[in-house]
Amino acid sequence: MEFLTIPFLSVFVLPTLSSYSTRVNIIFFYMTWTTLVLAHTALRVELFGTLAARLVLYLLPSLLFFIFDIVAPCTAVVFKERGEAGLPTGSRTRKLTVREFRTVGICLFNFTLGIVAQVAVEMFLLKMPKVKPAVKVTMSVPMPWDITKHLLLGFFTREILLYTIHRYILHSKQPVFYPISQLHNAWFHSLRTPFPLTAHYDHPIPYLLSSFLPMYIPVWLFGFHMITFLVYTVITSIEDTFTFCGYSVMPSFLLKGVAGRIDRHLSHGGRAYFGRLGFVDMLMGTGGIVDDRLGQVDDSGSRGRRR
Secondary structure (H helix, E strand, C coil): CCCCCHHHHHHHCHHHHCCCCHHHHHHHHHHHHHHHHHHCCHHHHHHHHHHHHHHHHHHHHHHHHHHHHHHCHHHHHHHECCHHHHCCCCCCCCCCCHHHHHHHHHHHHHHHHHHHHHHHHHHHHHHCCCCCCCEECCCCCCCHHHHHHHHHHHHHHHHHHHHHHHHHCCCCCCCCCHHHHHHHHHHHHHCCCCCCCHHHCCCHHHHHHHHHHHHHHHHHHHCEEHHHHHHHHHHHHHHHHHHCCCECCCCCHHHHHHHHHHHHHHHCCCCCCCCCCCHHHHHHCCCCCECCCCCCECCHHHHHHHC
């Protein structure tokens, strides 16, 4: 707990609460960041930074959403995109069963597994003399343009990796990948529709392939600075929270579209909508864009293949 000290918290919180000028805030931020880097190892900064973002922006709100759906289903159903079907139990009158508890347990296990895998990969890279670590923790801080550039490259690469792994491995009929495909279909596709916490629901092997690797490979590939990685983790955590909550009220059009594609991937039986952002699906003819206002889908590419 000593990591959660004023220098650590001030890097992300105190400058935003200050009434001082921008220049003073920048100096204050750099001083506290330098103190943080000098006081802790790179791996520790990465681990606790990741945990803070994931716990505050994914795990805690997702648990609260899940509890809200269970404790007040009659109220929650008003906000659900699919009505009663969007509740964890599938009905406002049905009580939790072993299946729902098992689903929550698997989500929490995979959530922990992703953190452990990240630490294990980073420890391995740090021990390799000629291999760079995935996340750079240095006293120097990246410029806003560098952060923006790496974020764009990161999410673009993540989408390509996610689509490729999801379509050609998790839904493959090839003998070499078919056992993994069966696990994904038996686990993730047992969901009727997304509900809170299920962003991390799948068999652990497909989960690592479809969630951890597409997220972490761009980080290592482009050499994210720790600050860029934290912003990246914050965005992906918010995405996981809201796109799997099942609510019709979304904080942005982008999140609404991502949620719609995930929902339609399940409803299409895994035959379309393999990505999150949708541009690879459009290029490959496996889905279109979910319209936030009309709730309609332009999936002419998918319909054309089924004729």
